[in-house]
Amino acid sequence: LMALRVNFVGELGWELHHPIDQQVELFDAIVEAGEEFGLKHFGVYAMESMRLEKSYRMWGSDLTREYSILEAGLSRFVRLKKDEFVGKEALEKQKETGVPQEFVTLEIEATDADAMGSEPIFRDETMVGRTTSGCYGHSVGKSLALGYVNAGNSDIGTGLEIEILGDRLPALVIPESPCDPENEKLRA
Incomplete structure (x- = not known):
């Protein structure tokens, strides 16, 4: 063990x-x-709520081969100055030119339904991304989603809309980890 x-x-x-x-x-x-x-x-829905409140990404939904580690906002885990690895050249180019998509944490003004993942994200009338995960954050008392948006739409405070069950609901880009952003619980 x-x-x-x-x-x-x-x-x-x-x-x-x-x-x-x-x-x-x-x-x-x-x-x-x-x-x-x-x-x-406790079950998977409680776990899902808690992980979204920390903006923790999950393989298969928030982390896929569709997005690079730079787009996922996880560049701190990559050492481009170290040895060669598969994909290094592409990441170096992306770092130089900028990422096309950026990972965001969103707070949604939801009522009866929360995002679940794959909902379109709009800015004005233009689709600028999609959610990858979503649910109600019980500790923070808010509907949350994680997702990717086109570069230039990820600044904290940016107003967006997420389409849930045919309704476009206001959403706001918020800082990562809306629950315990200083990780005090993890350091206890």
């Missing part, structure tokens, strides 16, 4: 890496040990 003090929800927590044949036994032991502390199970 390897316990890593990392998580996907922005809270102080752990990921447990173990052989799959130990999963049931380990799960049962954790549940039993957690009873005296009021341990509760």
Whole structure:
């Protein structure tokens, strides 16, 4: 068993890496040990809400082969001055000329439905991007979405619209990590 003090929800927590044949036994032991502390199970929708409140990107929705690591706003994880790697030349060119798409966190004035991903994003009457994830952020009490917009539409405070179930709803580009932006919970 390897316990890593990392998580996907922005809270102080752990990921447990173990052989799959130990999963049931380990799960049962954790549940039993957690009873005296009021341990509760939570599901994927709670996890999704918490990860969006931290602007954490998920492979397959927010991170795909369609967008580069620079477009995803994750340049801090790339060392272009280091050894050769597949795609380095393309990233160097993109860094020099600018990215065509930029990753954003959005706050939506939603009512009955939240974004889920793949909703079009508009500025005025022009489609400028699409959402990649979305849901209600229970800790911040707001409808949130992550997505990509054409370069020049990602400044904090930029007003956009997201089409949800046929209705265009006002959305605002906000800073990443609307919940605990200083990562105080993670550093506790």
